[in-house]
Amino acid sequence: MSKKLLSEKFYSELKKIRPRYPINQAALLPALHLAQAEHGWLSDEVMDEVAAAIDIPPPVVREVVTFYTMYNLKPVGKYHVQVCTNISCALLGAEELMGHCEKRLGIEGGETTRDNKFTITEVECLGSCGTAPCVQINDDYHENMTPERMDKLFTELS
Amino acid sequence: MAEMIVSKFFYKKEAAPLEYYKKNGNGYAALKKALAMKPDEVIAEVKKSNLRGRGGAGFPTGMKWSFIPKESKVPKYLVCNADESEPGTFKDRAIMTYSPHTMIEGMIIGCYAIGANKSYIYIRGEYVREAEYLEKALEEAYAAGMLGKNIMGSGFDCDMYVHRGAGAYICGEETGLLNSLEGKRGEPRVKPPFPAIKGAFGGPTIVNNVETLANIPWILNNGGEAFAKMGKYPNSGGTRLYCVSGHVNKPGIYEFECGKVTLRELIYDHCGGIRNGRKLKAVIPGGSSAPVLAAHELDIDLDVEPMMKAGTMLGSCGIIVIDDSWCAVKAIKRITHFYAHESCGQCTPCREGTRWLEDVLHRIEDGHGKEADLGLMLDVANNINGKTLCALGDAAAGPVLSFVQKFKHEFEEHIKGGKCPNA
Numbered sequence: 001m002s003k004k005l006l007s008e009k010f011y012s013e014l015k016k017i018r019p020r021y022p023i024n025q026a027a028l029l030p031a032l033h034l035a036q037a038e039h040g041w042l043s044d045e046v047m048d049e050v051a052a053a054i055d056i057p058p059p060v061v062r063e064v065v066t067f068y069t070m071y072n073l074k075p076v077g078k079y080h081v082q083v084c085t086n087i088s089c090a091l092l093g094a095e096e097l098m099g100h101c102e103k104r105l106g107i108e109g110g111e112t113t114r115d116n117k118f119t120i121t122e123v124e125c126l127g128s129c130g131t132a133p134c135v136q137i138n139d140d141y142h143e144n145m146t147p148e149r150m151d152k153l154f155t156e157l158s
Numbered sequence: 159m160a161e162m163i164v165s166k167f168f169y170k171k172e173a174a175p176l177e178y179y180k181k182n183g184n185g186y187a188a189l190k191k192a193l194a195m196k197p198d199e200v201i202a203e204v205k206k207s208n209l210r211g212r213g214g215a216g217f218p219t220g221m222k223w224s225f226i227p228k229e230s231k232v233p234k235y236l237v238c239n240a241d242e243s244e245p246g247t248f249k250d251r252a253i254m255t256y257s258p259h260t261m262i263e264g265m266i267i268g269c270y271a272i273g274a275n276k277s278y279i280y281i282r283g284e285y286v287r288e289a290e291y292l293e294k295a296l297e298e299a300y301a302a303g304m305l306g307k308n309i310m311g312s313g314f315d316c317d318m319y320v321h322r323g324a325g326a327y328i329c330g331e332e333t334g335l336l337n338s339l340e341g342k343r344g345e346p347r348v349k350p351p352f353p354a355i356k357g358a359f360g361g362p363t364i365v366n367n368v369e370t371l372a373n374i375p376w377i378l379n380n381g382g383e384a385f386a387k388m389g390k391y392p393n394s395g396g397t398r399l400y401c402v403s404g405h406v407n408k409p410g411i412y413e414f415e416c417g418k419v420t421l422r423e424l425i426y427d428h429c430g431g432i433r434n435g436r437k438l439k440a441v442i443p444g445g446s447s448a449p450v451l452a453a454h455e456l457d458i459d460l461d462v463e464p465m466m467k468a469g470t471m472l473g474s475c476g477i478i479v480i481d482d483s484w485c486a487v488k489a490i491k492r493i494t495h496f497y498a499h500e501s502c503g504q505c506t507p508c509r510e511g512t513r514w515l516e517d518v519l520h521r522i523e524d525g526h527g528k529e530a531d532l533g534l535m536l537d538v539a540n541n542i543n544g545k546t547l548c549a550l551g552d553a554a555a556g557p558v559l560s561f562v563q564k565f566k567h568e569f570e571e572h573i574k575g576g577k578c579p580n581a
Contacts, residue, residue, distance in 0.1 A: 020317075020319045021341075021359075022233070022359045023340065023341075023359060024341075025340060025341035025342065026339060026340050026341045026359075027341065028341035029321070029322065029323070029324055029338065029341055030321070030322065032324065033283070033322060033324070056341075063343060064341065064342060064343055067326060067343040067344060067345075067502075068283070068323070068324035068325045068326050068344075069324070069325035069326065070283045070284070070324040070325035071324055071325075085492070086245045086446075086492070086496055087245055087246070087404075087442075087446055087478055087489065087492050087493055087496070088245060088246055088403035088404055088478055090492050091403075091404045091405060091478070091480060091484060091489075092404070092405075123325075124245075124327065124496055124499060124500065125243065125244075125245040125246075125327075125446075125496070126284055127242045127243070127247065127248045127250075127251050127282065127284070127285070128248055128251070129245065129246050129247070129248050129401065129403035129404075129409075129476065129478070130248050130401060130402065130403050130409040130410045130411065131248075131409070132403060132409075136284060139286035139287065140286075140287065141287075
């Protein structure tokens with residue numbers, strides 16, 4: 001492989017994680033989280049480098065990446081807005097909230113705004129049903145959401 | 159309400175650190191006690207307590223622990239299931255946020271009891287902050303000598319790690335979880351062998367839910383008998399965390415002794431009844447996988463057996479309340495969409511059947527349903543039920559069967575009227 005896409009930090013973190021497990025492949029999910037934290041998504045080249053870093057075949061990495069919803073197979077915006085529309089959130093207006101986000105940003109679920117600032121995705125239960133509807137933006141949960149609170153957030157992040 | 163075991167520190171921001179747990183929660187006294195006992199005695203105490211798994215299946219924890227072979231050529235493991243993916247369930251997140259040491263102490267005791275020196279917390283990927291809280295708590299536990307080599311001078315070694323999932327409902331199923339821990343697709347395994355014989359990395363493994371493990375310190379501190387005495391029914395000890403969501407005035411987590419509260423009391427006396435003065439239509443009592451109950455079926459004690467007798471399940475205690483402003487067809491359509499999305503695809507009946515169910519529900523909701531559709535759905539659901547490797551298939555089929563049975567008139571209105579009567 002020519003120039004490395006993943007940082008020194010990735011490799012040093014991986015070195016700490018690997019001994020936690022008796023087999024190489026067990027470090028794959030954490031390695032992919034680290035790689036995605038650096039690049040925002042997992043390109044073919046990044047996946048190949050992860051495969052090499054933990055010494056497993058590249059097809060195994062793809063097979064795993066495609067199983068999980070949190071690994072992004074295409075670039076996402078600076079803010080990944082994930083609206084839960086599962087039953088408890090839906091009962092309290094999550095579908096309307098999702099529609100509101102789409103309208104406000106002028107994009108549909110799964111799309112990214114032209115300025116690469118926002119991606120919106122409809123997601124399944126986030127485990128925040130008592131404070132529904134819940135929206136996850138990057139690593140943080142925003143609970144008891146309403147269209148008004150969503151607008152306020154969009155304004156703050158824009 | 160009697161003593162609260164698991165939710166004692168909920169919503170206290172200052173409660174998470176080790177110092178607080180030691181001062182206010184008898185912190186790690188139970189571990190000290192356990193390490194002075196023989197591992198078998200610890201298991202016997204947990205058996206005595208009648209603690210049942212809090213993840214959904216309700217299997218007796220002590221018995222599960224006793225399935226681990228005493229001698230093993232390969233390492234044994236204890237894995238905490240913190241995947242909390244059953245829609246309607248949000249209790250484990252609160253435990254990890256406000257009371258992480260209760261669960262960690264329970265895990266170390268479990269490791270000692272079954273003879274495991276390595277342990278993992280498998281936490282769902284979306285819980286980024288909760289994973290950070292756990293990392294911090296583990297750091298504190300290592301620094302205080304509760305983890306690592308020669309814990310409290312006992313000669314017992316134990317390491318513990320946080321392992322984050324990456325978004326997949328099926329990883330809450332214990333063998334799917336183990337595959338995911340091993341860095342694979344989270345597809346459930348063929349059983350037997352059960353994890354207690356061949357689990358993580360081929361070693362004998364116990365997988366316990368967060369809340370289950372968070373009960374262990376109390377049991378060691380107060381004795382299994384005291385725990386068993388709590389609760390209405392003899393075979394179910396301690397308390398449960400009931401998660402209430404949907405159309406109630408006061409959603410949230412409520413801790414009560416097992417079976418001492420009925421569904422009606424929980425909804426009307428504790429959660430303030432139905433919002434906006436509306437009428438109750440339906441309750442899904444055990445996470446979205448549980449068959450639905452109609453509004454007149456609320457006088458049931460909230461414990462495993464009474465719920466089973468009523469034709470549903472207590473599951474993970476995710477109680478989803480639906481009022482009469484919502485259409486039953488729309489509700490089950492949304493739930494079925496979830497199972498179709500989350501089916502791992504291994505077993506044909508589940509992979510194909512969940513999509514068929516979603517399609518048919520879609521057209522009924524849209525007013526294009528045919529009279530034969532109700533029979534078709536029952537046929538598809540019955541061809542999924544019990545015919546798959548894991549419980550996801552049953553979880554998809556059961557709710558559909560129950561919604562069609564209990565709200566048949568609503569389905570028929572859609573089909574006859576050519577539209578949703580609520581629209």
